[in-house]
Amino acid sequence: MQRVSLAFQDKMVQSLLQHGEARFVQLSLNPGQGLTRHKTPLALTVVVVSGKIVFTVDDEQVLLEGPSLLPVGAGVEHAVEAVEKSVVLLVLAPSEGAEDGPSPRGSRQIQHQNAYEHPELVKGITPELRPLVEDHVQLCKVLLNLGEHPDLDAIRHALQVVSAELCHHFTAEEDIVFPRMAVHVGGADVGPVARLIEEHAHIRRLHGEAEDLFNAFTEKQDEHLRALLWDKVEDLTVALLNHLGKEDSHLFPMASRLMSEDEKAAIAEELQYIRQRH
16 A cells, blocks of 8 residues: 655655556645646646645636645646645546647747848847847757657756756846837837746746756656656747747847947947856
8 A cells, every 4th residue: 555645845746656547746836836838638637735726727717725626628728826835736647539648849839030040130130239149049959959759868958058048148138138128119117128028037937847847757757747848848949939039030130220339339248248257
């Protein structure tokens, strides 16, 4: 007889056990933590053991407080976010005719051209901003070379490269480029700059979730965790490619036209200083 504790764990995602065709995964969530929108080919029962969460099914939100449960059909888009410190048990079981596996890579649409695939975009970007475009090119190369079913080494490398991008590149944009652009496009709280800042926050969250799933899968190579990991890596890839493409094809060309020579020179100087520090 196997007994499993449902006490709060250090790891956000913990695969507990498989019993027949049913799988049991525990989420240990601090306030604000959770999983962004995703689908699973398995039928899902969400059991709130303790705490309180907001569970989103399609466009409907429901507040679940422990102890309570909610059934969710296979293939239904859903998300979870903790309102307070919570323990959530996910019980997954195959539905009749459903296949357990990740959604096909490439099924999400890339909407913006990036400088890696379209190097001609660089011609419309002022030289002072091109170091940021070079970062984009290197990151796009890594993401687009992941393949349909990336192995753990490829995913580990991609997550490390993205982590460096979030730490250095995103911060440089937020501290150096976006404030200067905001002066020309109506401020930082509306318009394109506000949208790009929101995308930064979303990408940081996707990366954190992908790292949590990667760590959980490396500890216990459960097939459901593999499917969630592949799906989350694709979410992260598509969000980044669209974001980088938006900057390459829209924001940076716009900034190149709107900003003064003094503003461009200041950006170049500050970017160089940051790169020398790192």
